[in-house]
Amino acid sequence: MIGANKYDVQVIEMGTVPTGVRGLDVLMDGGFPQGSTIMVEGAPGTGKTTLGMQFLVHGAMKDGEAGIYVTFEEFPDQLYSDMLAFGWDLRKLEAEGALRVISMSPDIFIEQIVEPGGLVEKLIRQIDCKRIVIDSISLFRYGAAGEEEHRRMLYRLRNILRRLGLTSILIKERGTMREESGFEAYISDGFIQLQLKQQMEKYRVRTLEILKMRGRRIREGEHVYRLTDNGIRLIPARSMVEDLALLNGQEKVPTGVAMLDELLEGGLAQGSVYLLDTNSKANYKYLIASVLANRLRAGDKVLALLSSFLTPQDLHKMLALQGLSMGELAKEERIFFIEHYTRPYPKDCESSVINVNGLSNEKYREVVQEKIGALVEGSGNWFIYYDLNTVIAERGKDFATKHFAEDSAGVKALCMTMMVLCNFSEIGPEVSAFLERTCNGVIRTWVDGAYQYMQVTKSPNGIISEPYVVETTTQAPFMKLI
């Protein structure tokens, strides 16, 4: 065993097969996993056939991957003319050996595909087929003796497609029974649902949702798509946020929590405002300490309005554990505090504390604005940590929200990065919605039962993550997302 290492793991390169549907691939890290079986479900007219054909045509024309389209329609002539409307000349592709459209009964198809060396396998060999679309598997149901047999057949089909190395789309007509999707979702590697939805009474909107995609991080939620003259075009949800264009070339501010930075594609965007929505039980101090330590280490300056949960002593200790001296930083005028509770600060930090206890709201605002103004005149980047809960508790909800939009606009304009702590459940849905709109990103953390969770629910790059479990660790940053 030369150089064998017990930690060596065999990395199996899993290829990616682009779908050819603009906007869809970005929802799943570039496309379908190679060789996977994907179920596409939807009611009649949602665009399943179009999606399947677009996948094959793109493979044939752009990726050099030949494909087979299996239809159970007796006369597929209509299909050829329908697809021509999207600019896809199926006959031409067939003549080039890049595509086959096969029309046969479901029974015969199954009979042929299960047979090694049968008609279907021959066709696959003939054109070196890499992709297949079966339109639709719902028709197998009628051939099967019962539910048991239907399932066995689907399972067998899935295994054969895998063995043949085909990246497959199995189209499924949306049934009336909701629960009947269970088995299909279970046996397939991916499950995509197409829907036609009523919107604002008189409009209808088509939405696509990826419910499952093995080995891929997916962008969750319903994404709107349109049928255009070039086929299906999908608009990833939240890509309307104005920041996308601005984000190009924008610096990222890492939080120091590895998984969170990955979700945020490098970290918090410089010049942006993020909300940290937390319920009272959730422990957020490690995240805050980690963000602050990272900024300070990178040479930034910090202005912090600490919550009652995160005491100056806590922060002092946590920064020390990260090798930073709060006293030194205060002396270098790189860290400042806005203090509402007249809490004691470590001796060497006292010069950095702006005590606002007992100040009227007007006076408070004046002092803070003046301080921020003075800070900006200096050099370097600023990071602001602002506990909105404290401001709400001490100065009232009206005051806190009234100035919020203006303040965050100012912060953005000055290219400062700000993290705002608040508790959506305490401030109510209206104010929460307002704050959410005003901010560039929202990170949520909450406790449910024995676990704490964290999720990115809004970010300038449009990414919405699934909820992660927060685990505390003994080393900086003292937390981890699982």
Ligand SMILES: Nc1ncnc2c1ncn2[C@@H]1O[C@H](COP(=O)(O)OP(=O)(O)O)[C@@H](O)[C@H]1O
């Ligand atoms: N160029 C086009 N622009 C807009 N809609 C189109 C265009 N071509 C076809 N359609 C619509 O696309 C739908 C066809 O979708 P199709 O893929 O056949 O759905 P399914 O297979 O789910 O029944 C129809 O509702 C049709 O009206």
Ligand SMILES: [Mg+2]
């Ligand atoms: Mg169809």
